[in-house]
Amino acid sequence: MKKFIVLPPSGTRDFLPQDVKNREWAFGVVKGVFESFGFLPMDTPAFERIETLAGKYGEEEKLIFKILKRGKQSASGETDMALRYDLTVPLARFFARYRNQLPYSFRRYQIGPVWRADRPGKGRFREFYQCDVDVIGSSSLLADAEVILALTKSLSCLGFSGYTVRINSRKALNGILESYGVPSEQMKATLVAFDKIDKIGVEGVVNELSGAGVPEVVIGRIRSNLSKRSEDLRGQISTTATGREGLEEVDEVVSLVKPLLKDGEIEFSPFLVRGLDYYTGPIFEIYLKGAVGAIASGGRYDGLIGMFTGEQIPACGGSLGIDRLLSTIDQIGKQSKREERLSCVFITVWDRALRAETLCIADELRSEGISAEISLNDGKIGDQVRSALKRGARYCLFYGPDEKTRKEVTLKDLSAGKQMSVKRDEIARMLKSFI
C-alpha cells in the first residue's frame, strides 16, 4: 500500500485536542478584552484578488501565496487570487464596501489566520493567527493609544507581564533621513537596513547602506548615530519640520498610554521601521521578556483605506501574534486542562440488544449538558472500563438486563472507585449534583 507523507506542509502546524483548547482559551481572553474596548468583530475571506494585495507590502510582497486559475486556465500557470497576507489590507477593502452600514469611526477586531511564505523557523510559521484591532476614521492619537492599550491589556489578561512597547513614527524616520541627507532614491533601502539593526548590528547596517549605494559622507553621519541612546537623537530628528511632527506624535501617544503602564513598559525607539509599506504615522512593536521577536505590532496607515474608497480616510491598528505566545507558555495549558475532563461520563454497552436504549440514556445526559461518550466497543465490560479510564472519564455508567428490570443504571465513580445504583430518571440530576 502506497503511503502518503503525514507531516503538514512546511511551516504549518496540526493542532492536537489540547492545542485547540489552549488556543480557544487564548482567543476567548483576547476577544473579551477587545470587546471591552468596544471593538466589533468582522471577517473577510481567506483569499483576495491579486490586485487587492499587490503594492501594499513593499519588500514582503514576494511572500504572498498565490492561487492558480481554475479550469481550462489552470494550464496557463496564471494566478488571479492570493491568500491574505495580513488582516489589514482586506479590512481596507471591507471598509470601502460597507462604510455606509458601519459606525464611524469604525473600531473592529478580527481573529484569524494569515499566510506568509516566509522561511519557517522557531516561532515563525507560514500559517499563523493574528488578533487585530483597528480604528478607521479617526486621526486622533487617542485611537493609536487605544490600539496599544488593547494589545497590552490582552497580554496582561493572558498572564504575561514584562513587556516593552517600542514606539516610533514614520514621520520621525522621514525627518531623520532628511537630516542625514539620504538621497530620495535610497530612502527605502536605508529604512530596510535600519529595520535589521537588532539582527545585524551597526556594522551590518553600514554594510547594507554601502551596498545600496548610499554616499559615504551620509553613511558617516548615520554610523555615529546608530549606537546613540534614543533620547540623544531627538536633536538630530528635530532639525527638520517632519521630524518635529513625528516626535510630537510619539510624545503624545506616550503621554496617553504611560499612566496605564508600568515604568519602562514604553520607550521611544528611533530606528524602529516596521516592514510594511502602508504605515504613515506612529508605529510600534511590543516585545516580551525572553521571547524572540515582536509579539505584537502596528501603526497608523492614513493612506491605505483611500486606495479603496477613493477618499483619504485616517486609520490605525495593531496585531497580536498569538502563536508565539502559545508556543512559549505552557501555563495556559494547565489552566484549560482542568476544564477538559469535566463531566465526561463513559457509557458502557452491555450487548447489541441494549444498544438503542443505551443511546437514549446518552441522549438524556447530553441534553442536560453532560458530556457522555458511548462505548463503541461492545465487547467485554472490563475492556470498556479500561477505555473509560484511558479516556479520562470521571464516571462509568452500566446498563444491563438487571438494571433494565429495576429501571436503574449503575454509576461508578472512577477516581473514588465507588459505585451506586441510580434510578433511570434521576441520572442527569444525580450527575449534575456531583459535577
Add this chain to the structure above:
Amino acid sequence: MKKFIVLPPSGTRDFLPQDVKNREWAFGVVKGVFESFGFLPMDTPAFERIETLAGKYGEEEKLIFKILKRGKQSASGETDMALRYDLTVPLARFFARYRNQLPYSFRRYQIGPVWRADRPGKGRFREFYQCDVDVIGSSSLLADAEVILALTKSLSCLGFSGYTVRINSRKALNGILESYGVPSEQMKATLVAFDKIDKIGVEGVVNELSGAGVPEVVIGRIRSNLSKRSEDLRGQISTTATGREGLEEVDEVVSLVKPLLKDGEIEFSPFLVRGLDYYTGPIFEIYLKGAVGAIASGGRYDGLIGMFTGEQIPACGGSLGIDRLLSTIDQIGKQSKREERLSCVFITVWDRALRAETLCIADELRSEGISAEISLNDGKIGDQVRSALKRGARYCLFYGPDEKTRKEVTLKDLSAGKQMSVKRDEIARMLKSFI
C-alpha cells in the same frame, strides 16, 4: 486616485459584525453538542500538499484550489499545495501522524472553512464552514449512528425541526449495480448519474447512462426501478450478497437512530450516492424542510485512513454545512442581537487635557468586564453624545473639570434619559448593579 474593486472574490463573503456574532453563536451551539457526545477538537492547516488531496474526491478533484510554487519556481506555473477541500482527508493524514498520542477510537470534531472552486450560486459558496464529527478506529455501526445523532441534535439545538435523514449504503449501491448487470467500467458513471436524480429526473438519468455507453438492456432494467418506492427496491438489492450486506447496514443504523428521532425523520434512499470517492459503507444526507440541497452529509470511509497509515483502519463521519443554515434563518440573528449591546458604556472626552485621565477611567471599567468605548472625537460634547446613541450605547459617561474637582463622574442612562453623579471609585460597581 485609482480605486480597487471592493467586492470579495467571487463565491466568497465578507461578514459584518452581526454576521460574525450569529456565526459564533451557531458554532458555540454546535460545539457544545459535539462535546456533549465526547468528540474532541483538533485542527489542521488551510492547505495541504497536492499529493495529500489528489485521488480522493473523484470527479470533484477539478474543484480544488491550487497554490503556486513560491520564489524562483513561481514562474514555472507549477503547484505544490492546495487549499483543503474538506476536513476529512486532512483528518486522515492527521490521524496517521498522531495515532500514538490519540485515544483509540478517536472521536474528533472540527469547525473550519474549506474551499471549493464550485460555480457560486444561491447558498453555494467557494469558501464555507464545515462542522465535522468523525470516529476513527471503530467498525461498529453505533459509530455511524452517533455521527448522525450528533448532527441531528445540532440542528435541533440550533432551533431547526422538520429535517429528514436519507440513508443508503455504498454496498447496497454496489449490489444494485451488480444486479442490473452494469459493466464494471461504467459503474462510476452510473453512480454519478444516480446522484443527480433529484435534479435531472428519471429521463435525465437515462440520458446520462446512454451517453456513458451503458448497454440499452441494462438501462431498461434501471429505468423501471428509478421511480419505484424505496421499500420496493429491497428485493432487487437483495439478489446479491453485497446488496444484502448493504441493506443490513442501513437497517441497523436506522434501528439505532430511530428511537431518538420523530416519525419520518429517517428514510432509506436507495439512489443516494454522495459524490466523494472515499465512501465504503453507510452514507447519508440530511435535508431541511424548505432549504435547497443537503444541510449535512457523511458516511463510512473504511479505506481512506489506510492510505496514510498503511494499515486498514475503519472510520466514519459527517459534516454540517452551517452557512446554509445561517443564510436561511434570521431567528438566530434576533437571539444574538440582544446580547451585543449589553453593557456598552460610551465615555466622552471633555478636552485634550483630560484625555489621559479619561483613559484610566475606561481601563477601570474594562478591567471589571464592562465594555467601554472612549470617544475619539474630542469636539463638542453634544456631538459625542450623538455618536454614543448611534453606536447603541446604554450609558454615557462624562468627566469634566467639575467632576474632577468633586472626584465624581456623571453617568447618563441613554434610554431613560436620566443622569446621576457617581463617585469616581464607585463607577464600576454602580454600572454592574445596573447591567
